[in-house]
Amino acid sequence: MKLTIETFKDGESEGRFQCRIVETTEHYLCIDYPVNEQTGRTTLLLDGSEFNVSYIGDDGNVYQFTSEIKGRKKLKIPVLLMLKPSKYELQKIQRREYVRVDVSLDVAIKPKSSDLPPLITRTLDISGGGLAVVDDEKHKGYKPGDVMEATIVLPYNSNHYSYFIADVELIRLIEAKNQEPAKITYQFLKLNEKQRDQIIKYCFEKQLEQRRKING
Known part of the structure; x- marks a missing residue:
């Protein structure tokens, strides 16, 4: 362990x-x-x-x-x-499935089985189960069920960066509402041990960091 x-x-x-x-x-x-x-x-x-x-x-x-x-x-x-x-x-x-943190991270999402263009954007939140990203609202032909590859830059508290790469499935396309931007939600597919440790470690760090800020 x-x-x-x-x-x-x-x-x-x-x-x-x-x-x-x-x-x-x-x-x-x-x-x-x-x-x-x-x-x-x-x-x-x-x-x-x-x-x-x-x-x-x-x-x-x-x-x-x-x-x-x-x-x-x-x-x-x-x-x-x-x-x-x-x-x-x-x-x-x-x-781990519900450790969700609101954070803005650079992310690139590339469709795996089509000629659809990639989406270069930022996250709105992330967890051990998936992520939500800002939709640039340019029609790309994405639809629920599409399988894509996401590359996310994770900055750890130890002042180093790690690239998290995993397959994701598009779950929902959500239109802009009030002050909230249009967004797309994805779930992670078949994370291996290294990927799981990577994302959970990051979410856990951010959760502790936010808790310390709240508690002063």
Whole structure:
């Protein structure tokens, strides 16, 4: 299982890391050395280091808990001993299908099985299940059920950009109304593990960022 670790200093996020659980014991999660998302380098967290941990459960929900490093151990590879949470310490964030964030991202959508022109636009919102984009209102011949390829630029909090590419199916064409622009909604089709992790991680980051702004 993949874990995301976020460390804090003076109440501010200090760093984010990715690691995997190598083994579990009664009291500990044995994890490989975390990789810093910004630098791509492995990091040795010191004994007593406290941090937040999040992961995607088998049920598709995002969970988080706080933990700390209690030591290290040599298995087939060197591992760190992370204090194992009890089931009462796990906090369910929200099902990934419904983690929707309002955000403007550059996106290019290209029909896969026709000579129809691509749509270069921006998102209105995005989630683990799909996205809504601004329609340029130029007649392109799109219709519900069309399968397309979407390329989205995802800017992460660690100051790097990632290109998310996935097949999407057009669900609805919605006309402009009042102050809202015309828009098109799409759902993602058959995301693989890497794609799913990519989009959920981004939505989760934005959700936490918006929550911090609301809470001051």
